[in-house]
Amino acid sequence: xxxxxxxxxxxxxxxxxxxxxxxxxxxxxxxxxxxxxxxxxxxxxxxxxxxxxxxxxxxxxxxxxxxxxxxxxxxxxxxxxxxxxxxxxxxxxxxxxxxxxxxxxxxxxxxxxxx
Amino acid sequence: xxxxxxxxxxxxxxxxxxxxxxxxxxxxxxxxxxxxxxxxxxxxxxxxxxxxxxxxxxxxxxxxxxxxxxxxxxxxxxxxxxxxxxxxxxxxxxxxxxxxxxxxxxxxxxxxxx
Numbered sequence: 001x002x003x004x005x006x007x008x009x010x011x012x013x014x015x016x017x018x019x020x021x022x023x024x025x026x027x028x029x030x031x032x033x034x035x036x037x038x039x040x041x042x043x044x045x046x047x048x049x050x051x052x053x054x055x056x057x058x059x060x061x062x063x064x065x066x067x068x069x070x071x072x073x074x075x076x077x078x079x080x081x082x083x084x085x086x087x088x089x090x091x092x093x094x095x096x097x098x099x100x101x102x103x104x105x106x107x108x109x110x111x112x113x114x115x
Numbered sequence: 116x117x118x119x120x121x122x123x124x125x126x127x128x129x130x131x132x133x134x135x136x137x138x139x140x141x142x143x144x145x146x147x148x149x150x151x152x153x154x155x156x157x158x159x160x161x162x163x164x165x166x167x168x169x170x171x172x173x174x175x176x177x178x179x180x181x182x183x184x185x186x187x188x189x190x191x192x193x194x195x196x197x198x199x200x201x202x203x204x205x206x207x208x209x210x211x212x213x214x215x216x217x218x219x220x221x222x223x224x225x226x227x228x229x
Contacts, residue, residue, distance in 0.1 A: 041222075042223075043222040044158075044206065044220040046219070105158045107155075
């Protein structure tokens with residue numbers, strides 16, 4: 001069975017400082033992993049995806065994530081936070097690349113960015 | 116921009132009424148997925164459809180909920196005899212169905228039950 005655990009429900013950073021949002025996964029198969037961002041009252045936007053190619057994945061808006069099989073982690077990072085990054089972030093796992101069947105979502109991490 | 120279109124954006128119903136939520140997939144996508152998001156929760160999968168077929172409905176409540184994706188027109192998520200616990204945001208996603216291609220999400224329908 002697949003599952004994801006987002007270790008922090010809320011993260012607060014100052015503008016210009018690094019962002020780290022943590023995610024651990026559990027999967028019986030070689031997983032596909034995603035990070036989605038949700039701004040208030042909006043849908044979800046794909047930030048990046050890992051599908052067994054390079055372990056360091058670069059996404060949009062300066063975000064990146066590293067797949068570490070030994071640690072079953074897929075943490076999301078950004079070197080310098082911007083006010084517009086304030087949103088909720090979801091770590092997502094799928095066994096089949098995400099195009100077929102359902103995605104399994106973590107409970108989300110709310111990112112606050114202080115000026 | 117022909118993204119995933121959901122309507123209405125907000126829907127208010129009284130207990131016992133029916134709710135119909137519509138989703139038009141992205142252009143070229145024939146796979147549709149419905150998810151429900153309860154307050155303070157992540158999204159939970161409900162159902163996966165292709166044109167005229169339900170592929171996986173393992174996340175659908177056994178009663179009152181149904182979904183369809185007809186040959187022509189949008190996908191419909193239908194909730195009969197709504198109850199307070201149905202209040203949530205319902206998201207639709209679509210994909211091309213090709214391996215490795217991600218799901219693209221609409222902005223959701225916020226359903227409130229009075």
